[in-house]
Amino acid sequence: MAFISVRDLTLEFTKYDEEGRAESSNKALDTISLDIEKGSFTAVVGMNGSGKSTLAKCLNGLLLPTEGSVNVDGMDTSDDSHIWDIRSKVGMVFQNPDNQIVSSIVEDDVAFGPENLGIEPAEICRRVDDALRKVGMYEKKDKPAHMLSGGQKQRIAIAGAVAMRPDCIIFDEPTAMLDPSGRGKVMEIIKELNAEGITCILITHFMEEAAESDRIIALKDGRIASDSSPIDLFSDARLIEELGLELPPAIELRERLGMDKCVSNIEDMADEIRGRAQQGRNSFSE
Template sequence: MDNIIAVDHVTFSYVEGTPVLRDVSLSVSRGAYVALLGANGSGKSTLARHFNGILLPATGTVTVDGIDTRDDAKKMEIKRRVGMVFQHPDNQIVATTVEDDVAFGLENFNMPPDAIAERVALALEQTGLWPYRTRPPHLLSGGQKQRLAIAGALAMDQPVVVLDEATSMLDASGRREVLRLVRQLNNQGTTIIAVTHHMDEVLEADDVIVLHDGSVVMSGSPRAVFQQNQRLRELNLDVPLISQVAGLLHEKVPGVPAEATDVEEVVMAVLESTRPAPHREHSSSDHESPREAPCIVVRELAHEYLRGTPLAHQGLKRADFIIHEGEAVAIVGATGSGKSTVMQHLNGIYRPQAGTVVAVEVDLGQPNANIPKVRREVGMLFQNPEDQLFEQLVGDDVAYGPMQLKLQLKEVRQRVRYGLEMVGLDFEAFMDRPIYALSGGEKRRVALAGVLALKPKVLVLDEPTAGLDPATAQDLFRRLHRLKAEGVAVVFVTHNLEEVLDLADRVVMMQDAETQGTYAVDELIKEPDIIARHGFEVPSILRLQQQLRKHGYAVSGRTPEAVVDSLLNSMDILPARETSGDLR
C-alpha cells in the first residue's frame, strides 16, 4: 500500500530522560482519513507535530512522501505537503486582517496574486468567514479564529492536512460544516489526520490510532475500537453516548449489537428484539430546578465593540436571564452569538453600556459599584484558561488570589490546598511544579484551582472542557456537581449539549447576539424538537429517546445508564429467534 507518512521507531523528549513518544511506529496511507486518539498528555499533539517537521525525532525516522523530515534541504517540500491546524488558533494567526491571514502561506510559496485571491475567497466562503474578510483577527470570537486557521489550511491545498483539535472551539453547526469540508477534501484525495477528543468525530474516520503514555496501544476501524469500551475507559477515553447505550442494552437485550454506533441501528434492534410495555410504571428524569435567591440578574444587556470607531460592531444586542444560588445554567449558541461577551459582564470585566447586570447584589452599571466584591465572589475561567497562569510555580499561581485578600499565610496555604484538591491535583505533588511542565489539561485544572481558592459564590466557565480528554472532562464535571451541591452557582458556556445534559438545570439559548429563550433541561429531554428549532444539533441520546417514544416506549433520561434503566422498565423482551439477522 502507498504510504504518504511513515513513522519508524520514533522516540522524542522535551526534557532529557522524560520521553513523550516511546518507540512509535505507524503508517498513514495516501488518501486515508485517520483519527488520532489519546488522553491529555498521551503524546498526540507531539506526534502530530512530527508529521510536518515542526518537531524532529530524537531516534527513529519520520518520512513524508519518502522525504526524511530531518533533511534540512527538503524542509520546504515537507511544508508544501503537510498542512497543520493547531489546537489554539492564536498560535498561527499572523496577519492584521482575516483575508491577509489566509493569504499568508500562499504568498510565502510565491503564488500569483490572482490565484491567491481566488483561493482565499473560496476558503473564506467554505468556512463562513467571507463577511468578516476585512476584520482584524483579534476581534473574532474563539470559534471564528478556529475557522480562520482552518481556512488557511484549506487555501494551501496540500496533500496532507493535520487537524489538532481543530473543531474544539466550534459550535455544532460549525463542526458539521468543517467535518463536511474535511470529508470532501478526503474524497478528493487529501490525506486527513485528525487529533480529536470528540468521539462522534472519530466515526468519520476510516482508521483510528490510540496513544497512551507515548506509545501506540490500539488501532483499527472506529467500530472495532469502540467495541473495546472497558479498555478505552482504562485509557481515560470513552465511546459515543449512543455506543454506551448500545453496550449497556446488549447485556440485557442480546439482540442489540454492543458495537452499534448510530441511533437508527439501536432503534431497529430494540424494535426487533422487544415490545413496549405501556402500562408499566417507570422512573422519570423530572426534578425541580433549584429556585434559591438570585445571585445574578441580567436585563436588556447590550454591548458594542470599538464604540465610536469605524470598526464598531454589535457584540451583543439583548441578553435577559437570571442565575439562582446553587443551580447550574448553560449558555449555548453558535460561534459569534455573544456568549463570551455576556460571560465577561458577569464579574465586571465589561461594564454595561445598555441594560443592567446585578451580580451578588452589586449593580455593575453604577459608577461606584463594588467591583472588588464582585471579582471575589464571581470567579471567572476564560475560554483559554492557560492565559490566566502567570507565576512560575503552581502553588504561587493558585495563591495569588488569596494573597490579594490579605489573608494569613496559614489560611492562604489552606486555600491553595483546597483549590488544588478540588480539581484533583495533589497539593504536595503539584505545589512546587513549574507551570511550563504541565500538560494542557493540568494547566486548565490549575487555572480553575486559582479561581476556587477564592471560594466564590458563582463560578463562570467559558468552554471549560475544550481540549480535555473525556476522562478529564468527566472528572471536572463531577467536581462541578460537588460545588453545585455546596450552593455554588455554576454558569458555563458550551457547544456540547451532552455536557448540558450532564450538569445543567436550565439552558439559555443565544442566536444572532440575543437570548432566544431559557428552558429547563427536563423540558428539552421531553421535547428535543425545541433544540432543533433553535438551530442546534440534538444529542444522539435524545434522538434515541424521541424515536423510541414514537413506538410506545416510555423512556426518559439524561445519561446512558438512566436511559437504559428507563427503557428496560418499559419493554418486554421477546424470545430469542433461532436465527437472528446481522443488524450491522
C-alpha cells in the same frame, strides 16, 4: 508506498541545567511505527500527555526524531533540504484560534501561507477565495478577524491551511475551544475536505469526533496502544477503560439499550429507536 511512513520513531525531550548539562529526559514518543495512506481519515486519541501533539509535530517536521525516521511522500523530515516541501504538503491547524490569526483582515490572514510559498498574486487571490468558500467564510473576507467568533476564527485557520493546497492536514484538537455549533461546523468541513481527497489526521478528546474517522490510533505513554477501526475500538470496553477514554455518547446509548454492534452512529440509532417505538405501538394496539 504510504504517504506518511513512520519507523521506530522515538522523540526524547531533554532538560538542560544552567551549565548546559543534560538534567533529565522524557520519552514523549517511544518506537512508534505507522503508515498513513493518501486520502485516509485517521483520528489520534489518548490521555493528556500521551504524545499526540508531539507525534503531529513530527509528521510535518516541526520536531525531528531522536531515533527512527518520518518520511512524507518519500522525503525524510530529517533532511533539511526537504523541510519547506514537507511543510507545504502537510498543513497544521491547532487548538487555539486566536494564536493562529496573524493578520487583521480575514483574506490577508488566509493569504499569509501562500505568500510565504512565493506564489504569484493572482493565484494567491484565487486560492484565498476558493479556501474561504470551502469553509463557508467567503462573505467575511474583508472583515476584521478579531470580530469573528472562535468557531469562525478556526474556520479561517483551516482556510489558511487549505490555501497552501496541502495533500494532508493535521488538526490538533481543533474543536477543543469551540461551542457545540462551532464544533459541528468544523467537523463538517474536515469531512468535506477528506471527501475531496485531502488526507486528514484529527487529534481529539471527543470520541464522537474520532468515531467519524476510518481509523483510530490510540496512544498511551508515547506508544501505540491500539490501531483499529472505530467500531472495533469502541466494542472493546476493557481497552477503552485502560486507555482512559470514554465511549462516544451514541455507542454508550447503544450498549445501554442492548442494540446490535453494527449500530454505531446517531442516524442508525435513531432509526433503530423509531423502529422499536413503532413495534411497541403496534403491539399495544393489537
